[in-house]
Amino acid sequence: MPTATSSGSRGNIVAALGKPLGALAIALGIVALALAVLGANPAATFAALLSGAFGNWLAATDTLVKATPLVFTGLAVSAAFSGALWNIGAEGQLLFGALAAAACGVHLAQWPRPPAIAVVLGAGTAAGAVAGALCGWLRARFAVSEIISTIMLNFIAVQALSWAVHGPLMEPSRAYPVSQALPPAACLYRFLPPSRLNAGMIAALALAPACYVWLFYTNAGFELRALGKNPRAAAFFGVPVGRVAVFAMGLSGAMAGLGGAVQLSAISHRLFERFSPGWGYEAIAVALVARLNPLAVVPSALLFGALDNGAQAIQRAQGVSPVLVQAAQGLVIFVLLAFDTPVLASWRRRGAVREDLASGRADA
């Protein structure tokens, strides 16, 4: 299968901004049109969205909070897609990560804080890595499409989480299907209360350049990108295709799993059904807008975090459902894909041939 719309190019980030921002503008234009048709006021809706996302200090910091899981899952998707490994399962990997983190975290009340946090985040990372690597291995060993296997694991993760909060991890009074709160020792450091800024964001910010360096300045990253550009050529030149797939899917899952653990440890402290509003799926839009460049994932995640945060406000202000943002995500991906269509190049080529024919240089 060919590479994604825009497989990771190192290029100049600023120069690369045009297309994603243009796509976003077009998608938002379509949304505005739809809003008008539905009878809502587009300008007021967007104003409410903006003020919900950045209107005051708390709203702005909450945009950062909402963007954090998207950085992790966005990096996960970027890494996998760079190798044409279609990991649609960041959602499940994130949930498995949160589940493992919760299962370990509740037992760490007596631990000192740094090692407790390390164990919680480590458990989440490991769980996500196993879920991802499993799909990579199924692909390498049994030729099971990672598209299907990762999607199936998403659904399995939802059920596993539901079982956990109704069963072994249920809070002691057993009244609600939520897990016991993590002990303070297992909770990530927070800054500047009442905002929810936390150490997880720093981890997310550090992970992006690390992922970038791995993808563009290491052998393993090179092999993965080679696999993404042309799997047959990569195999011919000695890239261990199976091993790269397992490792990259594991790495991708690890980042998503870490995202789940960070969310649990820093923000929610408890596990519950619908723990994720779809961060793993939204990650695909985040990664594509970032054109699979790990560094660009951070601003891209911020953008979608702002949309998510603002979406809650438009419900209150304009009675427009926040699921609108999901429709917008789909549109953004469509418009971006359309921008990168190979058909345009083909038209241009044909046009050039026609000109050549007209000027009698057909044989040249």
Next chain:
Amino acid sequence: MLEAFLSSTVAMAAPLLLAALGELLVEDSGVINIGIEGVMLTGAFAAMAAAYATGSVAAGLGCAALAALAMSALFGAMAVNLAVNQVVAGTALDIFALGVTGVFYRRMFGVTGQALTVRTLRQVRLGPLSHLPLIGPALFHQNLLVYFSFLIVPAVWLALYRTRWGLNLRAAGERPEAADALGLGVYGLRWQALMISGVLTGLSGAYLTLGYANTFVEGMSAGRGFIALAIVILGEWRPGRIAIASVLFGAALALQFVLQAVNTGIPYQLFLALPYVLTLVVLTALGGQSHAPSALGEPYVRP
């Protein structure tokens, strides 16, 4: 008990079969449509909305097919004409459909989601056959869509393997360049497959609301479209085997109800996860997709 299980198995298999047959046609033409999940969800919503507004089940079915056609056309424009990455476009369609149906649902019926119910497809009893022990209700006392979904299996087989059109379609999926050179019109064939699939998947979505749930819930397709994708692989791209695979997954879905009723003490989430686990296990056991059309998932740009 067993009778109810068998009956439920067939009823659960029908929407999977409809969607899988549609996907089979699309994949045979060389396109993989992951967006089938979103198309199904759109069909489910449109069926409910139309049936609720008009009180007519037929209107529900018609609107489901139309809405699903529109979604498939969106995918076709991207995947066929613009030749973009099909997996990414399909995923975008799923996300888009989830958002759009959610917006419309809340707009029309409120956030509270009052227990809306609509008229459902009538169960049709096929004479005395339906009184056969054990298999009677399963095979001869179902709604019309169930009969339809199983009756089109031979029709799809005939169309694919005994008509010129089917040969052309498969040529577009195996060697699009060659098909194009022969003047078969690869884009046209892929669009035809997508449109037929749109109708079938839309009906399969309508089945979810009008056939058994009686109402609409956001995201109610719950992975059935994805399971249909797995069914096509498991059925090795052959209509008959796809029907058998659909029944297998129908049984996995039906097992939930039976086992929940019995109260085995096993957590119910295990049963809910069963179809997805089964998909993984079966695909692993099958090991490989050697039966897939050669050009599956590769965008074709006319040179």
